[in-house]
Amino acid sequence: MIRAYIAEAKYETLRMLRAPAFAGPFLVIPIAMYLFFGMMGGSGTSARAESMPPGPFLLTGFLVMGIMGPPLFSFGMSMALEREQGLLQLKRAQPMPKGAYLLAKLLMSIIFAALVATELAVAAAFRSRVPLTAGQLASVGAVAIAGTLPFGAIGLFIGARVSGRTAPAFVNLAYIPMMYLSGLFFPIPEGIRWIALFSPAFHLNQLALHVAGTPSLLGPAINVAAMAGVTVMFAGLTVRRLVRA
8 A cells, every 4th residue: 555655656756857847947946046146145035124134035935936836736737637637537446545646746746845945955055145054954944845735735726626728827826926925035015914914825934934043923833823724724625526526
């Protein structure tokens, strides 16, 4: 049984790593943009507060950006297409564990998150403007890996309800606003700052800043509770539909 789960996760990960349109943006763009803005000294992206060091702010912002994509697009777009093409029904007819399909996509997202966290940590370790210890970098990476859960749940919700043709639009409607309205790269105008409170990207970024030694706005307990609530809500809304699909 365990070998079946491992095999499904292995081939799902290899499939996505071999797809340049999927692996390229999530593995290359965050590190490229982090190095670019880091060479500029972080000016223009880290001016949220005078007490917030630009190094950790840049690091966590691009880290959250990098880990949001794989679970959202894997569950949202890939799953919608596979469901529409009958692949889910085919897998149910095969002698494989019931949860192997979803677990494989989740593990693939975690592997991508680990890769993004590793490359950003290596880049941060060689930048003098990021005064983080190895333990802090490891903690930020661990938080990022755990942060794949709420985005996977949102992608699961989208992939289980929309068609393959409309899935890219719905996934981008979730991905782009969360990226820009969560305060990852620039201050949010005060009039719409409350919107960020409903974004798991905001809470994940705040939690990553906390373990990096920068005070968060709401406290880690609230951030964890918010991400857990998003995960449970969207997963619960979707699981029953998948069982009946």
